[in-house]
Amino acid sequence: MVPLEWYLTVGFLLFAIGIIGVLVRRSVIMVLLSIELILNSANITFVAYADALQSITGQMIVFFVLTMAAAEVALGLALVIALFRARSVLNVDEINLLRG
Amino acid sequence: MVAQLLFFYFSGMTVLCAIIAIASPNIIYSALSLLVTFIHIAGLYVMLHAEFIAAVQIIIYAGAILVLYLFVLMLFNPKQESRSVHRQLPVAVFLGVVLCGMMILAAFRTEILGQKGTITMVAPHTQAIGIALYTDYIFPFEVASLILLVAMFGAILLAGRTVRRKN
Numbered sequence: 001m002v003p004l005e006w007y008l009t010v011g012f013l014l015f016a017i018g019i020i021g022v023l024v025r026r027s028v029i030m031v032l033l034s035i036e037l038i039l040n041s042a043n044i045t046f047v048a049y050a051d052a053l054q055s056i057t058g059q060m061i062v063f064f065v066l067t068m069a070a071a072e073v074a075l076g077l078a079l080v081i082a083l084f085r086a087r088s089v090l091n092v093d094e095i096n097l098l099r100g
Numbered sequence: 101m102v103a104q105l106l107f108f109y110f111s112g113m114t115v116l117c118a119i120i121a122i123a124s125p126n127i128i129y130s131a132l133s134l135l136v137t138f139i140h141i142a143g144l145y146v147m148l149h150a151e152f153i154a155a156v157q158i159i160i161y162a163g164a165i166l167v168l169y170l171f172v173l174m175l176f177n178p179k180q181e182s183r184s185v186h187r188q189l190p191v192a193v194f195l196g197v198v199l200c201g202m203m204i205l206a207a208f209r210t211e212i213l214g215q216k217g218t219i220t221m222v223a224p225h226t227q228a229i230g231i232a233l234y235t236d237y238i239f240p241f242e243v244a245s246l247i248l249l250v251a252m253f254g255a256i257l258l259a260g261r262t263v264r265r266k267n
Contacts, residue, residue: 001103002103002104002107002147004207005204005207005208006107006111007107007111007144007148008203008204008207009204009207010111010114010115010144012199012200012203012204012207013115013118013200014114014115014118015199015200015203016196016197016199016200017115017118017119017122017196018118019192019195019196019199020122020192020193020195020196021121021122022192023186023188023189023191023192023195024122024186024188024189024192025122025186026186027127029127029169029172029173030122030127030130032169033121033130033131033134033169034122036134036161036165037118037121037122037134037137040137040138040141040161043141043153043157044141044144044145047144047145047148047150047153048148050148050150051148051149051150052212053212053214053216053217054216054217055216055217056217056225056228056229056232057232059150059152059153059225059229060229060232060233060237062150062153063153063156063229063233064240064244066156066157066160066161067244067247067248068244068247069160069161069165070160070164070165070248070251071247071248071250071251072251073165073168073169074168074251074252074254074255075251075254075255075258077168077169077172077255077259078254078255078256078257078258078259079258080172081172081175081258081259082258082259084176090176
């Protein structure tokens, strides 16, 4: 039997890795991939608590988070495509169209 | 004992492949190692008695979302990022370590006071999810379908603009 805290630790480690990825990587696509990692860490935490508390609510929330993730990826990648067509740049440090 | 060994395998591969995904300069390698991460997270879900969520994780994350990323990557053929360290790296490591440490500390120090449910005794989990989805959660379910519809419209509007001009 694996205790609840170990699962939570895996989720928190994934969250930290995702945060580091969002802040460090330069490509827009890598930032979106790191956001996927953060969403997965939240999902692991929800499912771990759902198992520990013997409740179905955690798994339901994970189901809706998956829906959100699908919508977010579709919109985010559409924005990336539009950005690449307009400016042909994928580096977050170079997206400065509004800078005077 | 077997459960703990399986847990260490799944969690170790999850964290290791996530680190590889963040650290690799080639984005294709990052996406593929993120695929391995998602599959091992599905293994963790199976160990947590969430079989339906594990199947959905493999179908949606590994099957749909990662394939969408790979399509976009092959559409653009992006250059490799430079290997030089980003100037935000100290801030990122500080934030990551502090947030992770605080959450782990909170997880080990907390007592759960809530009442335990009885979901494993009544039915298989997939059946319980289906019953809950169409009774208690019917309104969020409809809202989720509306959000998916809006996301589809938005993606078509944002990404398909030049095609429309040509016609």
